[in-house]
Amino acid sequence: DLSTCLKGKKALVTAGGTQEPIDPVRYLGNRSSGRMGYAVAQALQEAGAETILVSAPTDLPVPQGVTRVSVQTALQMRDEVLARFTDVDIIVKAAAVADYRPAVQAEQKIKKDGSGRTLELVPNPDILAELGQKKTAQVLIGFAAETENLLANAQGKMQRKNVDLLVANDVTKEGAGFGSPTNIVSFLFPDGRKIDFPQMSKLEVARHLVKEIVNLLGMNVKE
Ligand code: C5P
DSSP states (O other): OTTTTTOOOOEEESSSSSOEEEETTTOOOOOOOSHHHHHHHHHHHHHTEEEEEOSSSOOOOTTTEEEEEOOHHHHHHHHHHHHHHHGSSSEEEEOOOSSEEEEOOOOOOOOOOOOOOOOOOEOOOOOOHHHHHHOSOEEEEEEESSSSSHHHHHHHHHHHTTTTTTEETTTTTTSSEEETTTEEEEEEESOOEEEESSSEEEHHHHHHHHHHHHHHOOOOOOO
């Protein structure tokens, strides 16, 4: 029964695109809507898991029964995730974390002076890779949104980040990726197994993911 199969389990999901401040009124961001992560949180909660959503800014309502922790930047997301991760059984990193942030945040709004400007960027920590190194018994799931060489890039990420399952999607496809209510994904496993799914709603993708999580936790789903 999918409504109770994760009872007693704790899950942490990240979602949305981080915003990296440039000055008090501007930031570097990305096109993530947060929908995929919110759907995953909803599906985990519906399967009985106590679910926390560490979310970058989005317009989405919090799924019923889920606890949201709001963050803006990658560094804030990292702090909130690391503070909780030893306590949870399942981690799904659906957030689009900025790879770089401005080296300094200007204290005042930057004025235009008619000349060009250069913005210096420094790398953000890779939260998922850090979790992959630190993890013990947790089931760790990553997402890979790619615009080219989907499978090769996704497989590389799975190995580098030491995840148990990587959800790969080509964000250039119609009906997939950022902002879309639907997605077209493949699930990749470290043993080389791959499951390709047709286009479906993000909530349906999330429910398939929950089934795989149950398998990875070594339990049986009886339907
Ligand atoms: O950005 P990239 O394609 O490497 O993201 C793949 C996975 O790694 C995603 O699950 C994303 O949430 C995670 N990630 C992260 N911290 C970063 C970059 C990516 O946790 N700084």
